[in-house]
Amino acid sequence: MTENNINSILTNREVEVLSLLAEGFVYPEIAEKLGVKRNTVKVYCKSIYQKLGVRNKTHAVFVAVNKNLLPV
Numbered sequence: 488m489t490e491n492n493i494n495s496i497l498t499n500r501e502v503e504v505l506s507l508l509a510e511g512f513v514y515p516e517i518a519e520k521l522g523v524k525r526n527t528v529k530v531y532c533k534s535i536y537q538k539l540g541v542r543n544k545t546h547a548v549f550v551a552v553n554k555n556l557l558p559v
Contacts, residue, residue: 496556497551502556502557503521
């Protein structure tokens with residue numbers, strides 16, 4: 488999948504959040520790394536879950552890897 492296809496599904500920030508989730512970071516750590524509030528991370532995650540059709544972060548990472556949205 489090309490960069491353009493990735494960006495048509497998820498925003499750059501959503502990809503960044505999803506990558507951090509895949510690395511094992513939790514919401515407060517992601518918020519600190521990105522310089523945003525924890526609630527903002529939750530909003531990003533809700534958007535990611537909706538776009539990927541999933542209900543939790545484990546499934547989001549699994550689907551994103553399978554759709555080549557995240558490197559293995």
